[in-house]
Amino acid sequence: MSSYWLERAWTGEGPVRDGVLVDVVDGVFTRVVDGPPGDAERVAGLTIPGLANCHSHAFHRALRGRTQRERGTFWTWREQMYAVASTLTPDTYFELARATYREMAAVGITSVGEFHYLHHGPGGTPYDDPNAMSHALVEAAREAGIRIALLDTCYLTAGIGRPPEGVQLRFSDGDADSWAARLLRPPVTDAAGSAAGRGSSDGSTVRWGAAIHSVRAVPRDQMPTVAAWADQHRAPLHVHLSEQVAENEACLTAYGATPTEVLAQAGALGRRTTAVHATHLTAFDVALLGGSRTRACFCPTTERDLGDGIGPSRRLLEAGAPLTLGSDSHAVIDLFEEMRAVELDERLATRERGHWSAEELLGAATYDGHESLGFDGAGRIAVGARADLVTLDTATVRTAGTGADTGTAVFAASGADVVRVLRDGTDITPDAGDLGVELDRVIRRLLP
Numbered sequence: 405m406s407s408y409w410l411e412r413a414w415t416g417e418g419p420v421r422d423g424v425l426v427d428v429v430d431g432v433f434t435r436v437v438d439g440p441p442g443d444a445e446r447v448a449g450l451t452i453p454g455l456a457n458c459h460s461h462a463f464h465r466a467l468r469g470r471t472q473r474e475r476g477t478f479w480t481w482r483e484q485m486y487a488v489a490s491t492l493t494p495d496t497y498f499e500l501a502r503a504t505y506r507e508m509a510a511v512g513i514t515s516v517g518e519f520h521y522l523h524h525g526p527g528g529t530p531y532d533d534p535n536a537m538s539h540a541l542v543e544a545a546r547e548a549g550i551r552i553a554l555l556d557t558c559y560l561t562a563g564i565g566r567p568p569e570g571v572q573l574r575f576s577d578g579d580a581d582s583w584a585a586r587l588l589r590p591p592v593t594d595a596a597g598s599a600a601g602r603g604s605s606d607g608s609t610v611r612w613g614a615a616i617h618s619v620r621a622v623p624r625d626q627m628p629t630v631a632a633w634a635d636q637h638r639a640p641l642h643v644h645l646s647e648q649v650a651e652n653e654a655c656l657t658a659y660g661a662t663p664t665e666v667l668a669q670a671g672a673l674g675r676r677t678t679a680v681h682a683t684h685l686t687a688f689d690v691a692l693l694g695g696s697r698t699r700a701c702f703c704p705t706t707e708r709d710l711g712d713g714i715g716p717s718r719r720l721l722e723a724g725a726p727l728t729l730g731s732d733s734h735a736v737i738d739l740f741e742e743m744r745a746v747e748l749d750e751r752l753a754t755r756e757r758g759h760w761s762a763e764e765l766l767g768a769a770t771y772d773g774h775e776s777l778g779f780d781g782a783g784r785i786a787v788g789a790r791a792d793l794v795t796l797d798t799a800t801v802r803t804a805g806t807g808a809d810t811g812t813a814v815f816a817a818s819g820a821d822v823v824r825v826l827r828d829g830t831d832i833t834p835d836a837g838d839l840g841v842e843l844d845r846v847i848r849r850l851l852p
């Protein structure tokens with residue numbers, strides 16, 4: 405058993421408390437009480453539950469600082485992203501993902517949802533192990549010490565009615581049945597050496613899930629196969645939704661329905677589903693998402709980088725769709741920045757303040773995020789929950805004098821203020837100096 409005395413803690417409910425004593429046995433909290441430290445290890449600063457980064461494309465990390473230089477659109481950015489995708493092998497993807505996941509661990513992220521579509525070799529030829537790329541990502545997360553929900557993404561078309569082209573051939577399984585058949589290959593093994601098991605919700609650090617890339621990339625008649633796989637395996641189902649106006653227009657032209665309506669008709673909405681971006685929605689779309697209890701994953705630092713727009717986060721919540729957060733393209737990996745961006749973007753869009761409380765945004769980044777990835781027992785400091793602890797230094801130039809409160813975490817802190825990270829009771833804090841060297845080395849190899 406390990407015991408920690410948290411000087412200040414936000415446990416997932418109520419206000420920040422002084423002097424919280426926690427016991428950890430086998431990676432799970434067995435006691436959470438207010439009281440004196442006794443023999444427990446003293447943890448100074450403000451401690452919160454582990455953060456869930458619900459939308460990641462690990463290889464996009466290589467593009468940071470390179471694609472922001474010029475004008476251009478989402479679509480020209482995508483060409484640069486495809487150039488990196490075309491070079492990756494299971495070995496280089498493993499190295500890049502491991503460094504990226506270590507960067508996540510360093511800023512308090514204990515679980516990642518990897519929206520993974522780079523499945524096959526050049527020209528679309530499957531690897532000997534057709535899930536070699538998935539296995540590279542799972543191994544990368546294991547070595548970085550974070551949990552991964554591997555959201556294996558069905559990607560079949562370049563656009564509605566258009567076959568995949570160029571690097572997209574590496575994404576496609578041909579049809580949804582072949583996508584599902586590939587997932588029937590033997591599961592990988594998790595860190596503890598036990599079969600992770602697709603759809604399992606035990607103490608493993610690996611969770612298998614599904615994704616429909618978008619209405620652009622999965623024909624309407626193929627979507628039910630993916631949704632049925634997720635239902636059958638009780639697995640998370642994620643989908644990019646209405647990030648671009650052009651996507652909505654193409655969908656309306658082809659199907660006479662919005663992307664949200666198409667997903668609803670395909671049976672792809674519901675409590676298991678997370679709609680990523682959810683930027684350009686009609687009032688009816690908001691009602692469909694909320695009524696089905698579909699979650700909405702906002703990625704504000706990516707959405708602002710790409711000029712996507714500002715989605716209706718508060719209206720979605722009030723309709724019934726909980727918020728989660730992701731760093732998506734990794735222009736920034738910092739869930740503190742994503743949290744405050746949700747509120748600050750709403751202020752810009754409405755010219756009013758006070759849409760989201762700090763506690764609500766912390767809930768999105770912790771327990772709601774973990775639930776959307778299928779790690780139900782994570783994201784709270786509570787008896788029976790997975791023992792994740794993220795500690796912020798409250799005496800840095802950013803956080804000093806801010807009250808060591810929830811407002812400190814959401815409106816003052818950055819990932820650089822995280823000093824210690826425990827995942828399932830294990831310390832996964834990387835050495836920040838070594839990490840910079842590692843990131844530089846693996847990215848230079850891909851993009852000299």
Ligand SMILES: [Zn+2]
Pocket residue numbers: 459461519644680732
């Ligand atoms: Zn994405």
